[in-house]
Amino acid sequence: PQGAELNEHCEEVFSIQIAGLAQRLAHTGAKTAVVGISGGLDSTLALLVCVKTFDKLGLPRKNILGITMPGFGTTDRTYNNALDLMKSLGISIREISIKEACIQHFKDIDHDINIHDVTYENSQARERTQILMDVANQTLGMVIGTGDLSELALGWATYNGDHMSMYGVNASVPKTLVKYLVQWVAENGVDENSKATLLDIVDTPISPELIPADENGEIKQKTEDLVGPYELHDFFLYYFLRFGFRPSKIFYLANSAFKGVYDEETIKKWLSTFFRRFFNQQFKRSCLPDGPKVGSISISPRGDWRMPSDASSAMWLKEIESL
DSSP: OOHHHHHHHHHHHHHHHHHHHHHHHHHHTOSEEEEEOOSSHHHHHHHHHHHHHHHHHTOOGGGEEEEEOOOTTOOHHHHHHHHHHHHHHTOEEEEOOOHHHHHHHHHHTTOOTTOOSHHHHHHHHHHHHHHHHHHHHHTTEEEEEOOOHHHHHHTOSOTTTTTOOSEETTTTOOHHHHHHHHHHHHHHSSOHHHHHHHHHHHTSOOOOOOSOOOTTSOOOOOHHHHHOOHHHHHHHHIIIIITOOOHHHHHHHHHHHTTTTSOHHHHHHHHHHHHHHHHHTHHHHTTOOOOOOOSSOOOOTTTTOOOOTTOOOHHHHHHHHTO
């Protein structure tokens, strides 16, 4: 949708997220909501949902604990945006660096800090999750998950790291819609200071920031360079889950929809990545935290999507190879 229809869609999705979190807070009696704030899109949307939920319930925003956890790949841009947004929204702010804890952990497990492999990256995500969980226990609160539908479909999350929370408000919101939602809230539901920060966050490259920045202090690790464009993956996801189309039909539709944007080889490459990752990463979706369903697609194992974690992608990939 575009224009007024898009605004209506954003308003409905955002309202469902708020209603879901409000119900869970009331049910559990949680005193605080604990959110890790990175300065990226997903944690920003989760924070906005928390703020509007607390407003709806008549709870003080100070009971939302925003925790920024700088690591080895944190850039000045995302760090400052995280702090600026928390200040302008009037929530409680904590800054807890994960660097020393991770350095100690690397020593404990005998890992070379100069080897920037999956252990180096995932250790940081898991350290952050441990901090969030323990602060939630300290404050009689719950950790609000930030991961979105697209990340969960691709398995682009650290198992028992950012993959885990006590309630995931973005779990059925695709990445492309996360961007629109943050922009919509910026233009319709916040003060001018928050709006400026939100619009800069929308304009920031998507990154987990787990690898040190480049020599200019800019983001070096860009998600869409590594895993593919989210607009393509969300397109594949929609036609695969909503309609059950085969790879050949999705490929045909994508070539029509993205004509002049991506060539056939590029679409085929990322379609192959999508199906390979979707099947290989099911184990992460089999133990997802609860979260609200906001649209026609969900990959919750308790509702829409049941799939064995060792299902093979061979048939789908074979069809893609023949395209």
